[in-house]
Amino acid sequence: MSDSVWIIGTSMTKFGRYPDKDTVDLASEAALGALDDAGTTMADMGVLAVGCLLEASAMLGQRLQKQIGQSGVAVYNVANACATGATAVRTALLAIKAGEADLGLAVGVEQMGKAGLLGPAGQARSKPAGYTPSGRYGSVMAVEGILGTGLMPGVFAQAGMEYASRHSGVGFEQFAKVAEKNHAHSTLNPLAQYQKAFSLEQVMGAEMVAYPNTLLMCCPTGDGAAAVVLCSGAKLKSLGLDVRRRAVKVSASVLTSDPYVESDTAQPDVSTLTKMAAAQAYEAAGVGPADLDLVELHDCFATAELIHYENLSLCEAGGAGDFIDRRGPWRDGQTPVNVSGGLISKGHPIGATGVANLYEVATHLRGEAGDRQIDGARVGLAHVIGLGSACAVHVLERAAS
Amino acid sequence: MVPATASKRIPVVDYLVIEGEPHLEANACVACGALYFDRRNACARCGKLEFTRKTLATTGSLRSYTIIHRAAPNVPVPYVSSVIELDGGGVVKANLVAAGTDPEKIELGMKVALTTFPCGHDEEGTEAVAFGFVPA
Incomplete structure (x- = not known):
């Protein structure tokens, strides 16, 4: 078990709107930036965790690997609402803490465009044919705006x-x-x-x-990505002076x-x-x-x-x-x-x-x-x-x- | 004989009871008393499995609110969404009606009472009934 975990590389894209890029482009930019910042490559990573709320069920981590390096290591696709990115970092951190990896990459990315109001009831109401109670509240219609707001x-x-x-x-x-x-x-x-x-x-x-x-x-909606390279305390001792000097302890x-x-x-x-x-x-x-x-x-x-x-x-x-x-x-x-x-x-x-x-x-x-x-x-x-x-x-x- | 065209009414959610004096009902955990408006598999507080229906008070106080000016399509604005603390237990979200939409005139903590209002008709003519709260 690792006694400590460090950030040895980090990068983020400018946040904004990127209609000409896809989610993997943004994730790649941040991931390659963080790896470069750490003076390392995907070949050294023992674990990859990728956080993305809208594409977590679409094997985004593996799609990212195909652009920046496929090495067969464990990949975790993470979703946890607005804590998604931090949860991806923690997923890679746990693998290092558990001794399964010395180095890990965590990436958070989202491409939202101009999404407008977010929430479970942000869409227009449809006209009902016949009211039938359904769901755990036995509701007969979407109640946004009728029983308060959930947006x-x-x-x-x-x-x-x-x-x-x-x-x-x-x-x-x-x-x-x-x-x-x-x-x-x-x-x-x-x-x-x-x-x-x-x-x-x-x-x-x-x-x-x-x-x-x-x-x-x-806050606005928008597009962007960020990444960190995590390293165990033991591994850090074997890395160069400049990496150690710039390392940040978690x-x-x-x-x-x-x-x-x-x-x-x-x-x-x-x-x-x-x-x-x-x-x-x-x-x-x-x-x-x-x-x-x-x-x-x-x-x-x-x-x-x-x-x-x-x-x-x-x-x-x-x-x-x-x-x-x-x-x-x-x-x-x-x-x-x-x-x-x-x-x-x-x-x-x-x-x-x-x-x-x-x-x-x-x-x-x-x-x-x-x-x-x-x-x-x-x-x-x-x-x-x-x-x-x-x-x-x-x-x-x-x-x- | 009931006329075939008799107008029917249905509560918009099943925790609103519209027969007699309208009120809210909750699923109460028999073991710890925790209240839930939705169907639960087990109690989130104590883990026990048995629930009973509990009638809640029709009065309470304004715990929080917001005045919605930008909403989903088809939702008329502005309106006031509120969090109401019911007398004797239960916290519920609903619209605050008949209180205006001027924040200077909506007093946090003020006493409120349950009211009902129609919120739609289906193609069979059944009227959906919602609940809200008015300043008491």
Whole structure:
């Protein structure tokens, strides 16, 4: 069993829209980039895990191999909602931890185009011939818009408004400030889908999608890929000085699912499993929130980011509104959050997101983030959540030197 | 004799009871009391297998909401989606109706009561009945 696992190579495509490429093109670009960054090739990989929500059932990992190298190793095709990419990383990590491989490649990719509203009931209702109760709720029709909403902007709006109902000093303006920050951060990231700053007034005045989330407070759909090469601690010792110097330690890798809570009957609870994952990750890594130099967290909507400040213990209980009001999560604040621009502006090609977050954190820890570098970053945390739910938290640390 | 053209009504989901005073029913775990609106194979909280039908209160409070302005085709907007905490147990999602769509006038935590409304007809003339909540 390996005592430690390290990231020795990482890469991501610019997020955006690539109508002239296919999913395998995007995955290949990120995979070859990460292998090159690590100074290695597919021939050395002992395991391959590929995360892609929309094509996980279509042998995407094997199709990728046919473009970058077929060697007969174990391939895992991974899907776990918006935690898909992080789960792929964790799959390769587990193979290394188990001693089955010394080196592994994890790739996250998605090609969504302009998908619009996401959720199980985002399509038009059809005209019924005769009502027949069906399914586990005995429903006679799709109930989206009749019994509330299950679409993502509304679900995460309701999650944020529940936090607002319990804590003072949280409202539309605090949620909007999150998006103001992430759009501002994205102007420094050439890999972000959008790189345009908006004033708080512009964010609040944009088209309302699901109050309090305006269009500028919702992540876009898009295309992109990211990859990491993972390496066991023992193997790392045999690699060159430059690889070792740039290696980033995976100090914690945690995946949780929903424990039972009473309100599950209304909608998934995105907070409890995030709190559990964070607590386990801090324990495993032996670090606390105060030690973090940067955090990439799952801001699918501005309302989500705000509640995750508390879920990840970046602020005091009930203090998320105050935290954003005093600019705590800005890049020059107490704990920089989503200096990449976050999902809101960097983009959210679903399968790629959980790997791209690790790319971002690792790049800062290596001191290679260019204009957006957080100076002297030593410890960072990456968080994703897939509704339903799956939550992954990784803590990364710079190699001691 | 029942006329062949008698209008029929059907609840949009089977946890809504429309006979008599309309109310919601849940599948309650006999062992631990956990409530579910859908059919369960076993209790998600305690793993036990036995359930009983439980009548839920028609009053509660507004736990959360959102005002939907962009929706799927055929869904009229704006409307208010809400999460309601029922008095005596049960958390349910439904539309908040007759409360307007101005966030300044929707108060988190306010008392609400169950209401029903027609939400469609099939080609046989059967009316589907949905539930929502109104400020109490």
